[in-house]
Structures are given as C-alpha cells and as structure tokens.
Amino acid sequence: MLIVNRYKVLVALSLVCSVVGMSGCSSLGVEPWERDLLAKKEMALTSAPIDASLDDHIYFSKEATSGGRSFGGGGCGCN
Amino acid sequence: MKTIAIVMTALILFITHAQAKDSTSLQYKDVIKQYKGDVIYLDFWASWCTPCRKSFPWMNKIQQKYADKNFKVISVNLDAEPNLAKQFLASTPANFTILYDPDGSLAEELQLKGMPSSFIINAEGKIVSAHVGFTDKKKVNYEQEIEQLL
Amino acid sequence: MQLKAKKPNLKVMLTTASCALLGTTATVCAEETWQFDTAIMHYAEADRVSATEAIIAGTKTFKNDEILSLKLTIDALTGASPNGATAQPTPQTFTRPSGNGQYNVKAGDTPLDDTFHDTRVQLTGQWTQPLLKDYTVSVGGNFSKEYDYMSASLNGNVARDFNKKNTTLSAGMAYAYDVIEPEGGIPKPLSEMDVGDSNDPNFNDDFNKTRIASDESKSTIDLLFGVTQVINRQMIVQLNYSYSTVSGYMTDPFKIISSVNKNGESQAYLYENRPDERTKHAFFGQTKYHFDSGILDASYRYMTDDWQIDSHTFDFRYLIPFTNGHFIEPHFRLYTQSAAEFYQPFIAQDEAKPNFVSADYRIGELDTYTVGLKYGMPLGDGNNLSFRLEYYHQTPKDNGTQAIGVLKEVELYEQVDAIIVQVTYSF
Numbered sequence: 001m002l003i004v005n006r007y008k009v010l011v012a013l014s015l016v017c018s019v020v021g022m023s024g025c026s027s028l029g030v031e032p033w034e035r036d037l038l039a040k041k042e043m044a045l046t047s048a049p050i051d052a053s054l055d056d057h058i059y060f061s062k063e064a065t066s067g068g069r070s071f072g073g074g075g076c077g078c079n
Numbered sequence: 080m081k082t083i084a085i086v087m088t089a090l091i092l093f094i095t096h097a098q099a100k101d102s103t104s105l106q107y108k109d110v111i112k113q114y115k116g117d118v119i120y121l122d123f124w125a126s127w128c129t130p131c132r133k134s135f136p137w138m139n140k141i142q143q144k145y146a147d148k149n150f151k152v153i154s155v156n157l158d159a160e161p162n163l164a165k166q167f168l169a170s171t172p173a174n175f176t177i178l179y180d181p182d183g184s185l186a187e188e189l190q191l192k193g194m195p196s197s198f199i200i201n202a203e204g205k206i207v208s209a210h211v212g213f214t215d216k217k218k219v220n221y222e223q224e225i226e227q228l229l
Numbered sequence: 230m231q232l233k234a235k236k237p238n239l240k241v242m243l244t245t246a247s248c249a250l251l252g253t254t255a256t257v258c259a260e261e262t263w264q265f266d267t268a269i270m271h272y273a274e275a276d277r278v279s280a281t282e283a284i285i286a287g288t289k290t291f292k293n294d295e296i297l298s299l300k301l302t303i304d305a306l307t308g309a310s311p312n313g314a315t316a317q318p319t320p321q322t323f324t325r326p327s328g329n330g331q332y333n334v335k336a337g338d339t340p341l342d343d344t345f346h347d348t349r350v351q352l353t354g355q356w357t358q359p360l361l362k363d364y365t366v367s368v369g370g371n372f373s374k375e376y377d378y379m380s381a382s383l384n385g386n387v388a389r390d391f392n393k394k395n396t397t398l399s400a401g402m403a404y405a406y407d408v409i410e411p412e413g414g415i416p417k418p419l420s421e422m423d424v425g426d427s428n429d430p431n432f433n434d435d436f437n438k439t440r441i442a443s444d445e446s447k448s449t450i451d452l453l454f455g456v457t458q459v460i461n462r463q464m465i466v467q468l469n470y471s472y473s474t475v476s477g478y479m480t481d482p483f484k485i486i487s488s489v490n491k492n493g494e495s496q497a498y499l500y501e502n503r504p505d506e507r508t509k510h511a512f513f514g515q516t517k518y519h520f521d522s523g524i525l526d527a528s529y530r531y532m533t534d535d536w537q538i539d540s541h542t543f544d545f546r547y548l549i550p551f552t553n554g555h556f557i558e559p560h561f562r563l564y565t566q567s568a569a570e571f572y573q574p575f576i577a578q579d580e581a582k583p584n585f586v587s588a589d590y591r592i593g594e595l596d597t598y599t600v601g602l603k604y605g606m607p608l609g610d611g612n613n614l615s616f617r618l619e620y621y622h623q624t625p626k627d628n629g630t631q632a633i634g635v636l637k638e639v640e641l642y643e644q645v646d647a648i649i650v651q652v653t654y655s656f
Contacts, residue, residue: 029395029459032194033157033186037462037519039127042548045457045467045515047526050268050284050653051603051617057282057304058272058649062623064566064592065540067451067471068513068530130294192393215292 045069104184105155111204114151118228119200120221122154123180123191126167131195134213135171141222142175148229149202155180157194197221201228264288270617270651277341277645278308295358298369302351309341313484313588314498315575316340316639321495322424326483327413328436330427339643342483349375355384363390371405380407386453397457402450410444411482417441418502419582422485439500447477447505463519473509486588487575493634496578501587503571509534524548538592540566554607560619562599568592568628574641577633590625590642597623601649612656619649 030038037043046052046069060066111119122138124131142152152175158164159181168177180186189198193211199221201207208224210217266286273279282304289297312323321334325344334340355369365388373380386401409415416422416439423435455469485498515528526546533539543563550556569592571585601619608614623645632641 028461029392030462031183031186032191032196032393033123033125033183034462035194035459036125036127036159036163038459038465040519042524043465043517043519045465045517048603050266050286051651053300053302054268054270054282054284054651058621059564062591062621063540063564063595063597064538064569065511065530065532065542065564067453067473068469068511068532068542069515214294 104182105178105180107185107188110153110178110185111200114153115204116202117149117151118145118202118225119198120150120152120225121198121200122152123157123186123194123196124154125157125194126163127158128194130213132167132171134195134218135173137213137218139172139174141225145225145229150225150229151176153178155185157181157183157186199224199228262289264655266653266655268651268653270649272647272649274308274645274647276309278306278310278345280304280306293359295356298353298355298357300351300353302353303348304351305346305348307346309343310345310483311590311643312340312342313481313501314340314487314495315489315588315636315641316643317495318635318638319494323485323498324422324424324427324436325413326411328427328433329413331424337639339640345483347375347377349373349378360387363394364388365390367401377411378407378409380405382406382449384451395459399453399455399457401453403453405449405451406446407449407477408444408446409478409482414440415442415445415478415482416500418480419499419586421488422498422500424498445478445482447475447479449473449475465517467513467515469511469513471509471511471513473507473511475507475509477505479503479505479507481587481589484587484589486573486586488578489575489633489636490578491634493575493632493636499576499582499586501589502585503587504536504585507534507536522550536592537570538566538568540564556605558603558605560599560601560603562597564595564597564599566595568594572628574628574630575636593642594626594628595623596626597621610656612654614655615653617649617651617653621647621649623647 041047052069056066110121120138120141122134124134138152138154142150154173154175155178156164157180158167161179161181164177164179178185186196189196189209191211192209195211195213197210197213198206199208199210207228210221264287266284266288268284270282270284271279272282282302284300284302286298286300288299291297314321314323316334316337316339318336320336321340322331323334323340323342324331326342327344332342332344351371351373353369353371355367357365357367360366366386367388368385369383371380371382371384382403382405384401384403386399388397388399390397413436420439423432423439425432425435450473452472453469454471455467457465457467459465480501480503482500484501486501487495488497488499490496509532511530511532513528513530515526518525518527524547526544526548528542528544530542531540532542541564544560545562546558546560548556548558569587571583571587572589572593573583573586574588574593576582576586599619599621601617603615603617605613605615625642625644627642
C-alpha cells in the first residue's frame with residue numbers, strides 16, 4: 001500500500017523527466033487504484049476555474065502578460 | 080463482545096497498514112477457487128471513482144437478471160480506508176458480493192490498467208476478457224460478452 | 230433530527246425539466262445533472278477604476294463522458310484611468326477621446342480620464358469528449374461585446390494519456406479576432422491632441438483632422454503545448470510552452486504622451502502608437518502537492534516578447550481544510566515586468582519623433598504583488614459558498630529615463646492600490 005516510498009528518490013528527476021519525454025517517465029507516477037488524493041476536486045490543476053477567469057481578466061487589463069495555463073491530465077484518471 | 084470487536088478492529092487496522100504483503104492479502108487463485116463453476120464478472124472500484132458510481136446500478140441489474148444461470152458479480156474495493164467504501168455503499172447500495180483489497184495486492188497481481196477495471200471469467204476460472212472504464216456504450220458490450228458465456 | 234420542510238432543489242428541477250425535453254426516463258437522467266457556479270466580483274482601485282463582474286457558468290457531463298460547459302459574464306467598468314500624460318506643477322486640460330468636451334486636471338495630479346463607463350457581455354461555450362482510447366478533444370468558442378469593442382474566438386485542443394494516465398501531453402490552438410470602434414474614431418498616430426473648446430464651431434473640423442479611421446482590428450493566434458506528470462500519490466506537475474502572435478491594431482486610441490520642453494513643461498500631447506505585430510513566448514510550470522491535509526498550489530511563468538517585455542509571475546496558494554468541511558486558502562502573487570522598448574514616460578520636444586511610443590505604465594517597468602484570502606464552506610446537497618478578499622498593489626518603475634526640469638518635482642510613477650472582493654455560490 002505505501003508504494004509512494006519507492007518513488008521518493010525519483011521525485012528529484014520529475015521536472016527534467018517531464019521535459020525529456022514519456023518513455024523516460026514510465027517510472028514516475030502511481031497505479032490506477034492509488035489516485036484517491038489526485039481524484040479530489042481540490043487537486044485539479046485549475047481547481048477554481050471561476051476565480052482563475054476573474055483573475056485572468058484583471059491581470060490582462062493591468063499588466064502586459066496574459067495566459068500560460070492549460071488543460072489536460074491529473075485527476076482521478078477514470079475512464 | 081466489545082473486546083472481540085476492539086481486537087478485530089486493531090487486527091484489521093494492523094493488516095491494512097502493513098508495509099509488507101502478508102498471507103491475509105487477497106490473491107486471485109483464492110478468489111476464483113470459491114466460485115468455480117460460475118461465470119464471474121470481477122470488478123474493481125473505489126469510492127473516489129465517479130464512473131464506478133455509475134456502474135453499480137448496472138451491476139445490481141445483471142446480478143439479478145442472471146442469478147439463476149450460475150453467474151456472479153464480485154466487486155473488489157480498493158479504498159485504502161474501508162470507511163470511505165462504507166460511506167459509498169450507504170448511498171450507492173450493492174446487491175452483490177464485495178471483497179476488500181485495501182493494500183492493492185489483487186489489483187497489482189492482475190495488473191489493472193485503469194479505474195474501474197473489470198474481468199469476465201468463464202466457468203472454468205479462465206479470464207476471457209479484461210476491460211477498463213465504464214460508460215453507457217461499454218456496458219452494452221460487457222453484457223453481450225457475459226451472455227455469450229452463459 | 231430537525232423537522233424542516235425540504236426546500237425545492239433548483240438543480241433537480243432543472244434536470245427534470247431538461248430530461249423531459251429529451252424524453253428519457255427519470256432514473257437514467259438522475260445521473261446527469263448540471264453543475265452551476267455563480268460569482269460576483271468587485272474590483273476597486275483607490276481613486277481610479279472600479280469594475281463589477283458577474284458570472285454564471287454551467288457544466289453538464291453526458292452519458293459517455295462528454296462535457297458541455299457554458300458561461301455568461303457581464304461586467305461594468307467605471308472610474309478614471311491614466312491617459313498617459315505626465316503630471317505638471319500647473320493645471321492641465323485635455324479633450325475627451327470622443328471629442329465631446331474637455332476635462333481639467335489639478336496641478337500635481339496624474340492626469341486621469343474618467344470617460345470610461347462601459348458594460349461588457351461575454352458568452353463562452355466549450356465541448357470536451359474522449360476520442361478513441363487515451364485521447365481527449367475539446368473545442369470551444371467565445372464572443373464578447375461592449376459599446377466600442379468586439380472580440381470573437383475559437384479554440385481547439387487534443388490531449389493524449391500515457392503510462393496508465395500518469396503522463397498527459399496536450400496541444401491546443403486558438404484564433405481570436407478583435408474590432409475596436411472608439412467613439413471619436415481612431416486618432417492619427419503621434420498627431421497632437423486638439424485641446425480647444427468643444428463648443429467652438431470650428432472644433433469638430435479640427436478634431437476630425439486628428440482622426441484617420443472609425444475602427445481598427447487585430448488577429449491573434451495562440452499555440453499551447455503542455456505536459457502533465459503525476460509524480461506520486463500526492464503530487465502532480467505541469468509544464469507548458471505557449472506561443473502567441475498578434476497582428477493588427479494594438480495601440481490604445483485613448484492614450485497620449487506628453488511632449489515637454491527643456492524645462493519639463495508640457496507643450497503638446499501626442500497620440501501614442503504601438504507596432505502592429507507582437508510575438509510572445511511563455512513558459513509555465515505548476516505543481517500541486519497534497520500534504521497530510523493541506524494542499525499547495527505553486528506556479529511560475531516566464532514571458533518574453535519582441536516588444537522587449539520580459540516578465541516573471543510567481544503564484545502560491547495553500548488550502549487548509551477544517552474538519553467541518555470549511556476551508557481557508559491564503560494566496561500570494563508576485564509579478565515583475567521590464568518595459569517595452571518603445572515605452573517612455575514623456576517625449577522631449579526636440580527629440581526625433583520615434584515610430585512607436587507609448588507612456589502607458591502597463592507596458593512600462595512594473596512590479597506588482599497580490600495578497601489574499603479565500604474562505605469556503607459546504608452548504609449541504611453538494612452546494613458551496615466561498616468568499617475571496619485580495620489586495621493588489623502596483624508599483625510602476627523608472628525605466629531609466631531621466632526626469633527633466635519640473636518633472637523632477639512631480640510623481641511620474643504613481644503607485645496603485647486595489648481591493649478585490651468576490652462571492653461564489655456553486656450548486
């Protein structure tokens with residue numbers, strides 16, 4: 001059950017690995033039945049889309065930069 | 080009675096938090112031995128899995144429909160905390176057998192590729208097909224496969 | 230156990246209504262309900278612009294995991310915005326952008342134009358569905374209209390899962406077309422503002438000489454590439470690269486720049502002019518980490534463009550849940566940008582007129598920070614209420630331009646304070 005311990009060492013490689021490609025990333029991650037925390041709404045990459053769109057509008061109007069965020073991935077991984 | 084309950088709870092807690100796999104973990108051969116002769120729909124679910132919630136009414140329906148044809152729905156819960164499973168069952172009742180695999184040993188043995196996962200097993204105990212996911216489209220296919228074996 | 234009459238559940242009623250339309254039975258339909266989010270937000274700068282924004286958004290998941298998302302946004306803007314001219318130790322007079330009248334600014338004050346009272350309505354729709362095994366596609370559109378501005382856009386993206394959904398790659402594209410039709414028309418770039426008397430019979434002719442068109446447009450193409458990776462049971466990371474190219478009218482037709490003499494005294498106000506091309510690159514990284522009960526959301530974005538603007542954005546949120554289901558979430562955001570190469574706080578009269586110039590502090594050197602707090606509570610039946618309060622501070626900075634003469638005695642880079650208040654109700 002506490003398989004997370006096996007992956008502690010690999011956490012440090014996470015950022016490099018993500019850029020390198022998916023074959024290098026096959027050792028990172030969790031089993032499909034270990035996504036209980038990731039399935040929570042609060043763990044979604046954009047967990048408050050209304051707040052995000054209101055903030056984007058403010059900062060787009062007051063600053064010179066906009067966008068950057070995206071979509072796809074995470075969550076319960078359910079099919 | 081109270082002492083037995085406390086001891087049992089402590090034992091269950093100890094087992095579910097054990098780091099190493101031990102002999103009380105679910106193993107595929109033990110599960111199948113019990114139901115030899117039946118066509119089995121072996122399903123894996125967890126309380127946090129939304130499509131699992133959608134599959135329960137259908138599993139209730141097919142268990143009832145083919146009950147007299149040597150068919151059994153066995154669903155395995157993969158919640159690390161059995162309490163969450165109990166809460167789920169309180170709002171989404173199940174009229175079929177439920178087994179608990181909190182340390183994921185059976186899931187690992189069968190190498191589940193996603194949630195929910197299901198396996199259709201024939202009367203001889205052989206896995207005929209493995210499926211991932213549950214949608215309206217998919218359930219029709221699953222039911223067809225079951226009918227073919229019965 | 231309380232004996233309370235059960236209040237009618239709006240969501241259930243709406244679902245039953247739409248189910249009746251589709252002709253499906255109640256038990257099948259019960260699974261597919263609409264999820265609504267409504268919010269009202271007020272943004273207020275001290276002595277400057279205020280905006281109120283209301284959103285109604287609905288999301289529905291269908292039988293085969295298709296998702297339809299619709300959103301209506303209405304916002305109203307009031308108050309005064311800097312017009313780009315510098316403060317002076319003497320009072321100043323400006324002509325309104327429409328040409329209908331003048332307004333005065335006191336000595337020492339940063340000139341603010343209060344002609345902006347505008348209401349905007351925006352409609353957004355997005356459709357997402359799984360395609361084959363491991364692919365998800367999404368298409369959407371957006372339409373926004375206010376008195377003098379229209380924007381329409383389309384977007385599409387595809388995502389593919391790998392490694393038992395631990396890795397997801399996504400690619401997306403969006404196209405937007407914007408039209409601006411300011412009251413008073415498009416000013417001739419770098420021409421002098423006609424500061425006469427609008428009541429004078431000759432004024433309209435003189436004003437029209439500073440106009441070159443009634444409307445202008447621009448097109449934007451955005452490309453987005455991302456990778457999301459589950460690190461472990463508690464942590465997920467996302468990295469995105471986005472490319473954006475804008476072509477068309479990007480000048481602010483309401484902004485001017487002060488042309489000053491050797492003593493820093495304003496001699497004329499010139500309409501600003503920005504390039505008609507802009508290419509941006511942005512790199513974004515985000516991580517979410519689930520501690521024992523708290524959740525951290527940390528992100529960083531680096532943007533660089535061919536206007537020579539570079540920016541860094543740091544954003545941190547920490548969600549602290551309570552046992553009763555309520556939560557509190559502190560928030561901190563830090564932003565810094567370098568000035569556009571054509572940004573100047575003013576022009577020296579005898580300086581050669583540049584092709585492109587703007588005194589808009591929003592494309593100058595700028596630091597901002599935001600501190601905020603969000604409080605949320607579940608209300609039963611899956612309904613949620615939350616409150617957000619934030620403080621936003623902007624510090625425009627000197628981009629290296631030497632202040633001359635009387636400009637040394639006035640505030641060229643006035644700081645801005647704003648409060649953001651928001652209430653959200655989800656059901």
